[in-house]
Structures are given as C-alpha cells and as structure tokens.
Amino acid sequence: MNKAFYLETFGCQMNVVDSERIVDLLEGIGYAQVDAAEKADLVLLNTCSVRDKAERKVYGHLGRFKPIKDQRPELIIGVGGCVAQQEGEKMLEKIPYLDLVFGTHNVHRLPELVQQVEAKRQRGSATEFLDRETRLNLFPQRSVRDNITRFVTVMQGCDNFCSYCIVPQVRGREVSRPSAEIVTEIESLVAQGVREVTLLGQNVNSYGSKDESEISFAQLLRRINAIEGLERLRFATSHPKDMTDELIDCFGELEKLCKHIHLPVQSGSDRILKLMNRGYSSADYLRKVARLQQVCPEIRLTTDIIVGFPGEAEADFQATLELVKQVRYADAFTFLYSPRSGTAAAELSDDQSSMQKQQRFERLLALQNRIGEETWQADLHKVLPVLVEGESKQGEGQMFGRTTWNRIINFTAGTDLIGTIVPVKIIKVFRNSNLGERV
Ligand code: SF4
Missing domain, CATH: 3.80.30.20 (tm_1862 like domain)
Structure with missing residues (x-):
C-alpha cells in the first residue's frame, strides 16, 4: 500500500513550481498525495518569507500538526521553502516534533531526507546554497x-x-x-x-x-x-x-x-x-x-x-x-x-x-x-478570444479560461473545448472575473 503525504504551499509561483517537483519526487519513492494531514504519513509545509512575521506564522502553523504526531509518533513532519532557508537547522532545535528542514536549493534532497527519517528516525536538514x-x-x-x-x-x-x-x-x-x-x-x-x-x-x-x-x-x-x-x-x-x-x-x-x-x-x-x-x-x-x-x-x-x-x-x-x-x-x-x-x-x-x-x-x-x-x-459586450483551461468551479457545465490580459472568464460550454481558443462575449463584469457566453 502507498504511503501518503500532505503538502501545503504558501507564497509565489516559484513555490508552486517547487511543490510540483516535491510531488514528483515523493511519488518516486512510493508516496501518494492526500488532502488532509490526518490521513498522511508525511506532512510538509512549503513556506514563504515575504510576508510580515513569516517565521512566527510557520511555527504557529506547525503547531496544528502536533496533536496528530502525539497520537501517531511515526508521522514525519517537514518544512521547506524560504522560511526553512532562512531559519535552517535551528528550526529542529526549536520544534522537537519537526523531522526535516530543506531549503530552496535542496528540494532534490527531499527523498533522501525522508528515507533517512523512515529508516533510522534520524532528523535532518539541508539548507546550504549550491554553486552555479x-x-x-x-x-x-x-x-x-x-x-x-x-x-x-x-x-x-x-x-x-x-x-x-x-x-x-x-x-x-x-x-x-x-x-x-x-x-x-x-x-x-x-x-x-x-x-x-x-x-x-x-x-x-x-x-x-x-x-x-x-x-x-x-x-x-x-x-x-x-x-x-x-x-x-x-x-x-x-x-x-x-x-x-x-x-x-x-x-x-x-x-x-x-x-x-x-x-x-x-x-x-x-x-x-x-x-x-x-x-x-x-x-x-x-x-x-x-x-x-x-x-x-x-x-x-x-x-x-x-x-x-x-x-x-x-x-x-x-x-x-x-x-x-x-x-x-x-x-x-x-x-x-x-x-x-x-x-x-x-x-x-x-x-x-x-x-x-x-x-x-x-x-x-x-x-x-x-x-x-x-x-x-469597458470590456462589457465585447467578444474576446479565451483560451479554455478547464471546468469552472462556478457550476456544472461551466468552463473557465483567460483572455490575453489574464482575466478569468466563466462561460457555459462543453469539455471538448479545453485547450482551444474560442470567441466569448462578455455579459457580466465582476471584481475578479467575468461571465461570458460563447458566440
Ligand atoms: S530584490 Fe526582491 S523585489 Fe527586488 S527584484 Fe529581487 S526579488 Fe524582486
């Protein structure tokens, strides 16, 4: 049976890309992603330090996983991303139930760190900067x-x-x-x-x-x-x-x-x-x-x-x-x-x-x-080319896509349009997205 991991990602697109890499690496060592920490054998936070008091927030956030670890001491908990890079090994000293810390240049070492904890219950960190x-x-x-x-x-x-x-x-x-x-x-x-x-x-x-x-x-x-x-x-x-x-x-x-x-x-x-x-x-x-x-x-x-x-x-x-x-x-x-x-x-x-x-x-x-x-x-009633990306969360039969300006447009259409650029008339403008209809 597969082992399960739960991953939360904070911050910019760089972290989103790193998290996609994390998913690939963990699947490579037999883990499958789940949607709740309670179901996981491994819990990871991919952190961001751009916001105010980021370190404190990460420490607070990790506290949520402590009761799970108290119940299941074999649960592995790890932190990656910018806060991990900044804080380094001292995170392991500050949080006794944390198992691993990996920095922004060391995502590739995650499988090795996880396997080290699995095999020997040996906590580890990798936060050194690598050469060009x-x-x-x-x-x-x-x-x-x-x-x-x-x-x-x-x-x-x-x-x-x-x-x-x-x-x-x-x-x-x-x-x-x-x-x-x-x-x-x-x-x-x-x-x-x-x-x-x-x-x-x-x-x-x-x-x-x-x-x-x-x-x-x-x-x-x-x-x-x-x-x-x-x-x-x-x-x-x-x-x-x-x-x-x-x-x-x-x-x-x-x-x-x-x-x-x-x-x-x-x-x-x-x-x-x-x-x-x-x-x-x-x-x-x-x-x-x-x-x-x-x-x-x-x-x-x-x-x-x-x-x-x-x-x-x-x-x-x-x-x-x-x-x-x-x-x-x-x-x-x-x-x-x-x-x-x-x-x-x-x-x-x-x-x-x-x-x-x-x-x-x-x-x-x-x-x-x-x-x-x-x-x-100003776009109301205009017909704009929209690249259809997938099914919208707005309801059944709704697709979503984007205009050249990266504006999200929801409209009724079939899934066969996914991946194509279609003309869509804007019929309603909201704060962060528009409603359209196919023409
Ligand atoms: S120092 Fe920070 S804000 Fe300035 S260009 Fe680099 S990433 Fe952007």
Whole structure:
C-alpha cells in the first residue's frame, strides 16, 4: 500500500513550481498525495518569507500538526521553502516534533531526507546554497498532469537587493538556465497538450544578462514564439530597469506574447525609489510604459505598490497616486510596508504613524479600484478570444479560461473545448472575473 503525504504551499509561483517537483519526487519513492494531514504519513509545509512575521506564522502553523504526531509518533513532519532557508537547522532545535528542514536549493534532497527519517528516525536538514553549475543541473522539470497552462522556470535567484526584500538572501544569486534546454522543455510540454507557458524567474527579464554566452530575454521569447502548437506566452516577474527596447518591441511583434505585463513600480516617488534601491526613476518607468503602449496599444499593465515605506511623506505618496492615475493599471497588488529582518530597509528610521499609513493605503486602494473597474467594465459586450483551461468551479457545465490580459472568464460550454481558443462575449463584469457566453 502507498504511503501518503500532505503538502501545503504558501507564497509565489516559484513555490508552486517547487511543490510540483516535491510531488514528483515523493511519488518516486512510493508516496501518494492526500488532502488532509490526518490521513498522511508525511506532512510538509512549503513556506514563504515575504510576508510580515513569516517565521512566527510557520511555527504557529506547525503547531496544528502536533496533536496528530502525539497520537501517531511515526508521522514525519517537514518544512521547506524560504522560511526553512532562512531559519535552517535551528528550526529542529526549536520544534522537537519537526523531522526535516530543506531549503530552496535542496528540494532534490527531499527523498533522501525522508528515507533517512523512515529508516533510522534520524532528523535532518539541508539548507546550504549550491554553486552555479549544480543549480543549472537541478532546474525543476516536472511531469505534466492534464495542464493547458504551465510555469517554466527560466532563471532563479536575484542580484538586485531591493532594500525591503528578503529574496536574494533566501533564493540566492541569479542564475539563468541554458536557452536550448528551455526551448526543448517547452516543445515537450506542447507535445503533451500544453498550450500556454509562463516563463518564471524572480527577475525574469534579467535572463541571460549575466552570461555573455547566453541569448537575451527578448531573443528567448522569439525562439519560444516560433514553437509550433504553442498558443500563448507570458512571463513574470519583470523588473522595470531590465525592460530593454528590444524586449518592449516583442509586444508589438510576437503574436503569441500576451498583451499583459506585470511591472512592479513600488512607488511613484524618486526619493523613495532610491531608498528602495530600485534602480530607476518614475520618469524612466513612465517612459517605458509609454513605449509599451506605443508598440502595443491594447496592452494592460498590473503592478505592485508598497505604501508606508520608512520616511514616506505625503508628497511621496501623492507622487504614487499621480503615477497610478497616469498609467491606469488594470490591477495592482498593494501592500502596507512591514520590515523584514536581514534587509537594509529594516534599519531605516520611520517617522510616519501607522494610522497615516493605513489611511494612505485606503486612498490608494480606492483610486486603483475605480481605475480597475473602469478598465474591466469597458470590456462589457465585447467578444474576446479565451483560451479554455478547464471546468469552472462556478457550476456544472461551466468552463473557465483567460483572455490575453489574464482575466478569468466563466462561460457555459462543453469539455471538448479545453485547450482551444474560442470567441466569448462578455455579459457580466465582476471584481475578479467575468461571465461570458460563447458566440
Ligand atoms: S527584484 Fe527586488 S523585489 Fe524582486 S526579488 Fe529581487 S530584490 Fe526582491
């Protein structure tokens, strides 16, 4: 009989990809996935350290599994991901019922760690950073499970050290995967039925820039665009400073490249951008946006914005509001700043009250909600091409798919349409998705 594992994943798409790899690795040693910790022989958390007090939350979350372990001492409990990378072996000291800890460069060692606990009840951790060559050999390739869309990791790590961000410390330095390997993987995914790929990297558009023998990110997009059978191509997450003219031109030239880009601006104030170590000014950013809109008038942008960065004054915040009005983002992920220990920004002094920050956050949200609603309402009664991804959770007979802008559309149709692009008329616009009907 198969042993069972239960896995919870937190955080970004990188963790989603790592979790897919974890599933493959555990199936390779005889485990099958289950949907509740109570049914499992092995419980794993794949953690994220981007949010405030992430470590404390992981420790709290692990506490939920203690009563199960008290009843069944043979249960194996493990932690992976960014918090595991940050905390390392000390997690084993702090939590006596924890069995294993594996970091962001050591997902491949999970089977060995699990088998070590199974065989000898020997607790273990693997959180060392690996060298470039080893990492290049370990880029995650995962099995396809009826997917129409897939994430494909093209680079990992980040060299930017934005002052508020912990990623370079927990994911390591930037390394780009060989382009030939990426193209081969995507060709194989397409042969297995995948129709859309999203190229993934912490700073995806810096791809190849640290390696003279590698092609540029724009050239990589051109090669992937030429793959027969692939319908759509996306990428995330881009850094504004790495939006080259060559890359911007791709949005006007490559028919498979979706007309959407997530381009985190973080602030509209040059003073704050400098304190954040972002490497561009608001004018640089707006110039790139104008060029994107010029080469591809239908393009829609989404972004990330931090409110309440240390020392952000009303004038800085006003500059952010002005930028948001000018760009007119289709959507924005807005965050209230909170310090991460180990980052440069955590050392900055801050004279703004939390009430001021909260009020600014709400003003920004109200502005962005209005702009977002106007953008999506403009699609009402339009007929848009939708790539059908699968059955919708909205009810029987309902399919869901996405537009080029990554907007979810639910509509009535048969499962035979899965994997095809069909014209759908938008009949109702909601906050996060639309209702459509086939035409
Ligand atoms: S670009 Fe900046 S925000 Fe993004 S992962 Fe790198 S350091 Fe973090």
